[in-house]
Amino acid sequence: MIEKCKIINKLGLHARASSKLVQVTNKFESEIFINCNGIRANAKSILGILSLAASCGTTIEVEAIGSDCKEAINSIKKVIEDKFGEKE
Amino acid sequence: MSIGKKGIAVSHGFCYGSIVLLNKARTIVEKRKIKKNEIFNEINRLQVAVEKSIDEVSDLKINSDYGLKSEHIDILDFNILILEDEILASEVIQKIKNDLINAEWALNDVLTNKSKNFANIKDIYMQERLADFYYIGERIVKNLRGANDHSFEIKNNSILVAHDLSPIDTLKYCQNEKVKGILTDLGGATSHTAIIARSLSIPAIMSLHNISHTLKPGQRAYVDGYKGIVTWKTNKEEKIQMESLREEYLLLEENLLEFSKLTGQTNDGALVSVKANIEITSELNSAIRYGAEGIGMYRTEFLFTSKDRFPTEDEQFEDYKKLLNTNHFDEATIRTLDIGGDKIKNLNIEESNPALGLRGIRYSLANIDIFERQLRAIFRVCAEEEKKIRILLPMISNIDEVIKANEIIDQTNKDFMVSDFYTIGVVIETPSAAILADEISNHVDFISIGTNDLLQYILAADRTNENLSNLMSYYQPSVIKIIKQIKDNVGNQKYISICGEMASDILSLPLFIGLGFNELSMNSHSIPIIKSAMNELSSSECKEIVNTCLDCKKAVEIEEILRKFINDKILKAKNLMKYEI
Numbered sequence: 001m002i003e004k005c006k007i008i009n010k011l012g013l014h015a016r017a018s019s020k021l022v023q024v025t026n027k028f029e030s031e032i033f034i035n036c037n038g039i040r041a042n043a044k045s046i047l048g049i050l051s052l053a054a055s056c057g058t059t060i061e062v063e064a065i066g067s068d069c070k071e072a073i074n075s076i077k078k079v080i081e082d083k084f085g086e087k088e
Numbered sequence: 089m090s091i092g093k094k095g096i097a098v099s100h101g102f103c104y105g106s107i108v109l110l111n112k113a114r115t116i117v118e119k120r121k122i123k124k125n126e127i128f129n130e131i132n133r134l135q136v137a138v139e140k141s142i143d144e145v146s147d148l149k150i151n152s153d154y155g156l157k158s159e160h161i162d163i164l165d166f167n168i169l170i171l172e173d174e175i176l177a178s179e180v181i182q183k184i185k186n187d188l189i190n191a192e193w194a195l196n197d198v199l200t201n202k203s204k205n206f207a208n209i210k211d212i213y214m215q216e217r218l219a220d221f222y223y224i225g226e227r228i229v230k231n232l233r234g235a236n237d238h239s240f241e242i243k244n245n246s247i248l249v250a251h252d253l254s255p256i257d258t259l260k261y262c263q264n265e266k267v268k269g270i271l272t273d274l275g276g277a278t279s280h281t282a283i284i285a286r287s288l289s290i291p292a293i294m295s296l297h298n299i300s301h302t303l304k305p306g307q308r309a310y311v312d313g314y315k316g317i318v319t320w321k322t323n324k325e326e327k328i329q330m331e332s333l334r335e336e337y338l339l340l341e342e343n344l345l346e347f348s349k350l351t352g353q354t355n356d357g358a359l360v361s362v363k364a365n366i367e368i369t370s371e372l373n374s375a376i377r378y379g380a381e382g383i384g385m386y387r388t389e390f391l392f393t394s395k396d397r398f399p400t401e402d403e404q405f406e407d408y409k410k411l412l413n414t415n416h417f418d419e420a421t422i423r424t425l426d427i428g429g430d431k432i433k434n435l436n437i438e439e440s441n442p443a444l445g446l447r448g449i450r451y452s453l454a455n456i457d458i459f460e461r462q463l464r465a466i467f468r469v470c471a472e473e474e475k476k477i478r479i480l481l482p483m484i485s486n487i488d489e490v491i492k493a494n495e496i497i498d499q500t501n502k503d504f505m506v507s508d509f510y511t512i513g514v515v516i517e518t519p520s521a522a523i524l525a526d527e528i529s530n531h532v533d534f535i536s537i538g539t540n541d542l543l544q545y546i547l548a549a550d551r552t553n554e555n556l557s558n559l560m561s562y563y564q565p566s567v568i569k570i571i572k573q574i575k576d577n578v579g580n581q582k583y584i585s586i587c588g589e590m591a592s593d594i595l596s597l598p599l600f601i602g603l604g605f606n607e608l609s610m611n612s613h614s615i616p617i618i619k620s621a622m623n624e625l626s627s628s629e630c631k632e633i634v635n636t637c638l639d640c641k642k643a644v645e646i647e648e649i650l651r652k653f654i655n656d657k658i659l660k661a662k663n664l665m666k667y668e669i
Contacts, residue, residue: 015162015163015166015220016162016166018166019162019165019166019169022169023165023169042174042175044174045173045174045175045176046166046169046170046173047170047173047175047176047202048175050206051205051206
């Protein structure tokens with residue numbers, strides 16, 4: 001299952017946001033990847049996500065493979081849309 | 089023939105000793121080939137070390153809930169996530185297997201590559217996290233080595249040589265008497281490591297570029313912490329020269345100690361207290377040694393930034409208590425937290441211009457819990473020691489801030505009822521506070537002029553910017569006029585001091601005496617010379633020189649007048665002035 005999603009928090013996928021994202025993805029059984037800027041990263045790895053250097057306004061592709069892929073993608077979209085809890 | 093190298097002298101003293109190399113870059117990681125049958129063992133070592141590291145960081149997180157902001161927790165979480173990262177672990181394991189090398193080297197290699205990748209990402213948040221990579225790597229390497237880390241041993245008469253030395257390590261290695269000198273590639277006079285070296289009276293030279301690659305362990309060298317020169321490979325003749333230099337310095341120190349016994353007063357009897365600025369309480373010894381007549385300012389930033397979290401009330405109490413727990417001082421001045429985005433990265437305050445940002449009293453008023461905790465610790469000391477603490481509030485710019493701070497202080501005091509044992513003062517360092525000095529002084533017990541920041545804000549010039557060194561002069565007419573205005577506005581009834589580097593400037597001394605300041609607070613080692621100079625000046629001559637300077641239009645003219653005046657009047661301390669102390 002693949003869905004597109006836009007990074008809308010001001011700072012993009014920097015250290016803190018990436019930490020939050022990895023904490024979400026690691027709750028799921030599915031294998032999860034993020035495709036962005038021509039790089040495919042394991043979304044359960046903080047180093048993977050950081051290497052994307054996705055800034056605000058970047059559209060990323062979230063890909064989940066496994067039994068709970070749908071829940072995984074919904075949760076990921078939610079944390080991204082919540083701007084990772086940042087106040088701005 | 090000897091070889092010499094000059095750096096920045098950050099802590100005075102002279103010593104001869106043998107080199108102990110602490111680290112080349114950061115941690116030394118040795119490369120060691122392993123056999124195929126050792127792979128399993130090596131991977132196992134790695135996993136144990138990583139797990140231990142995760143436990144350590146988690147412990148930090150659990151044990152430091154007091155005073156830890158959510159941003160700090162985020163940083164610890166980030167560290168844990170990297171330690172747990174599958175990619176990191178699998179790449180290191182792959183490297184151990186493929187290259188048949190030890191876990192330390194494999195880990196170092198993978199982390200170096202990763203951080204190179206991230207260094208290309210133009211995002212300041214990522215750049216700051218690069219330091220975390222090193223930190224994480226060092227932690228794992230330390231745990232890989234376990235308790236069997238005997239990579240070096242400190243013998244008697246050692247000179248520590250390092251690329252960079254953290255304040256914590258400096259304290260750790262130098263508290264035994266064996267370390268006689270410190271040399272580092274990086275750093276400067278204002279670094280905390282330099283301050284600690286001074287407080288422990290260990291000669292230190294910094295900014296020696298690649299000294300940690302030049303000197304060999306066991307090599308013998310002379311450290312001249314007055315001129316900032318390290319010398320090695322000396323022949324017999326040169327050794328004799330060095331010994332006569334040592335004699336010269338001993339005489340210098342004797343002179344200084346002689347001067348330190350003087351009272352801070354002019355030859356016509358005007359008293360000007362000469363006190364010490366300190367950054368850590370272990371500097372108290374050198375303050376006393378050099379004749380400080382009190383602690384004019386204890387900066388509390390190091391206490392707040394030396395750990396991964398802010399200090400608890402108890403920790404602050406124990407620390408502040410040391411200021412008064414000595415027979416030498418009846419009172420001490422504590423400057424409340426003067427912290428801003430530039431001084432502590434962990435705060436995660438996003439500011440494009442931290443010098444003009446949420447710092448000093450602004451930060452304290454925006455984080456009342458932190459401010460109150462500091463006040464409570466101070467009041468507990470007042471109650472226990474029954475000696476006076478002067479509370480100094482930094483970065484005030486208007487009356488509202490003074491009133492609000494006073495309210496919080498009054499409110500906090502209700503639990504202690506120690507009003508007889510504290511007074512409140514403000515640092516005048518913003519142009520706004522300088523203009524309002526008379527009104528501000530009505531709300532407080534004393535005034536202190538913070539010359540470092542005041543100069544920077546009045547001249548709109550960054551003091552670290554080398555292109556502006558002509559502009560950044562103590563003798564700019566605007567600087568002298570504003571200091572006079574503040575003094576006039578505050579009047580003669582209120583106690584007023586100068587704290588900041590200008591207080592130790594011998595050429596500015598006649599101005600401060602002439603304007604009638606009650607106190608000068610400076611770094612400890614400047615105290616003897618200032619005291620000696622003061623005892624050779626009269627307040628009436630100084631008043632005249634103030635008027636002469638106020639008539640001048642140019643900084644160079646003022647500097648010339650003051651230089652001539654000092655050269656004519658100061659005789660006893662003259663031969664000491666060449667040592668840049």
